Amino acid sequence: MTESTLHIVFSDSAAALLRQALRKAGRTQHVLSFADNLSFGPINPPDPQLRFEWMKLHLRTSPREWDWLPAAASEFWSSALSASDQLAVWTSRWTTLEYSGFLEWVWRCENRSYDVVDLTDVTIERHRTDGTSGPDPAVSLALLNPDSVPILSFMDRAAPLPAATRDDYRQLWERLRAENAPLRIIRGGQLQSAPISAFDDLLLSCADDRWRKTARVIGTALAESWDDDGIQVGDLVLGARVHALVELGHLEARGDLDDWRHSEVRLPPLGGDAPPLEPV
Secondary structure (H helix, E strand, C coil): CCCCCEEEECCHHHHHHHHHHHHHCCCCCEEEECCCCCCECCCCCCCHHHHHHHHHHHCCCCHHHHCCHHHHHHHHHHHHHHCCCCEEEEECCCEHHHHHHHHHHHHHHCCCCCEEEECCCCEEEEECCCCCEEEEECCCHHHCCCCCCCHHHHHHHCEECCHHHHHHHHHHHHHHHHHCCCEEEEECCEEEEECCCCCHHHHHHCCCCCCEEHHHHHHHHHHHHCECCEECCCHHHHHHHHHHHHHCCCCEEECCCCCHHHCEEECCCCCCCCCCCCCC
């Protein structure tokens, strides 16, 4: 990689860690982050303003807190697609956020030249919560500590996409765009469409007939949603579904549900008349 390399990543947290690693190595290469999350919402087309309106309606996002997103997404594509630098695109198929963003990248770039740093098959030495250590999947650039993991060594993996792989990715994204589902999840290493209710059963399994902090229910569901296929969903979607489950009568709530730390939810008493959940 030359000093004129522009690094493309699909989350702001990944961008911050990569910039830290580059500064530590004395490199002046730039990092450009795609701040949108195409694992949820409309992607046909992935118009930033349409997606923002969908987020306000279905994810209860605050217009004041998220009004920057459409302009940021548009600016990313304008800057990335007009750049004359050598491009290094970092991704992983372990996270719906990165997988979705990368597929949109492949779709838009068509036959443009770029290298890919794919961390899907990378393992690192990790200290586990049970006190043991051993090789575990790196999962995502956003989860790596540049003080203990030689992040820049992964740049040796940078390589152009084979034409057949690029075409497979484009066909997959073409299908997902045509389905235009509310969510996208990973199953068997492949991204697939899912309904907005995909994690409702999980949320209910993390609740109890006793009052529990909304943040605890969402946090537990977030941890348990990370399965053998990877990181499936974020707290924005789960928080919105808690609201929906309360409105449907599958959960009871007290306090301001928009304030997860100071509100509580519980399962309704047995014998309630809440309608059945939609099949997933």
